[in-house]
Amino acid sequence: MNKESLKVGLAQIAPVWLDRIQTTAKIIAYINQAGRQGCQLVAFGEGVLPGYPFWIELTQGARFNAADQKQMHALYCQQAVQIERGDLDDICKALKEHQMACYLGIIERPVDRGGHSLYCAIVYINEQGVIKSVHRKLQPTYEERLTWSPGDGNGLVTHRLGPFTVGGLNCWENWMPLARTSLYAQGEDLHVANWPGSIRNTHDITPMMAKEGRSFVMSVSGLMRPADFPEDLPCYDQLMANSADDYLTDGGSCLCAPDGSFVIEPQVGEEGLYVAEIAHHKVYEERQNFDPVGHYSRPDVLQLSVNRKRLNHLGEFD
Template identity: 30%
Template structure:
């Protein structure tokens, strides 16, 4: 396990707020959510012992990112083995709210940290890739899939928001977060490519915000043993210690400076001190939703109303028959 840190002193003599933030780069314990929760607890406690006030976990850390899983599906084909594989994956997902959420809230409270946790959430038999936010006092939010669940929280650490994985490549999604004033932009992801680093650098410069990209570091041995798994697009390495997800977690400042990471080598913590004075320094020249926004030409409308798949409309009062009312 490797720990990367950057705790450089504040530049100049200007007063500014400093927040110590940590990314946890680690693998899920697949098909074992209690052990995954225990692993999260270990890393949260280690980060808190280093003085971190914010701890960010990768996409789908609770429940697991199903890299390589096929669930027995091919065009026109389904099988019992694949169905049972999905049953196990569904069992590893969590209810929100639920006991695992309460455990995570308790960890955040006891360690006095703000926590962003990637999780697979289940609602009935449908699974959602979710980002859970916890303050050091209580759970902040849960949600899925519509404009009502694009929050930016005004916390004592700064304005905190998140986009999951390739949502970060959606310009309009990013713009909604910028417009809500995001200062600490969390990017839980499963994309461990070096190209991903370019996207994170761009977002930091575009949004004038700190970017914390958290990705799992996984080896083949971290996954359930299954001969049908295919983890890469090229020839698959079936060695026990083969790297399946290389991580690459990184923390970038609003000025485009890499503060810590990327780590492509091991599990571990990536920690940096965030100087909030850098936000003003960055936005002097470019503010994407401020003085550089061109509202005379461009406009974005965000629908924040919840979208439900099923809506029931009940007739509370029976309508009086017209013929009867005319005879009265």
């Protein structure tokens, strides 16, 4: 492998919905596939472990104190990822075996926030299988706020990987100019945007971010079909009755170069691992005429402040 390039894999998969253990096994199978193909980085969609909360939109999730909504939320909590318990250990082990890094979308139920609320998070695991950052989504989008809590800036960090500096954001965070800028300012030149899915999200914003940041951008999506809903869910009949389309999310995973051109066109309607090798010199070529935090910036006029404190309600004193 050329030291100035990186082989990346976009894993577009449907979860075994709301089943953490089986979805973990599926993720590991794709990690192994990416490893066999020589990938140095593999990425998965938003909240793929254990799945996106589709029931909220499809079953009138805003009904206050509704018994079925409480049951679904309780199930979501039970199947969510608790990193402190070791829920990602097998994934970390698989990545270490392949000497491969990963960006993984999870629904986190963290101990440091009491252990009962949920956060949409993107986790970076390095080539040694070590979790290096957990970025909790700053602002859940629309109906997501009925089940996910607002995150913080602790995970707004970048990581060195081969010749690249990588960073990642969850879904509509990628529309937040200051969130993007916070990563540009840390040298990001390979950006991972993870999404629950749908080409309507990825087709336009992926080349836009690539052109703005003069970086490679991986948009990695999930996939979800009505047939993927387990039949034993409390809301199963409502979910099926209100899922009129063939897809709840149809994928749309893609990869753009720093000039905004597609290296991998948006992939729609199919699960799969999509692989490409990217060359770092392309970043330098496009930064020749524009660098958003370098020669084409004015920090004497415009600056960004980032609070990276991990939010917690408990301050302990001796």
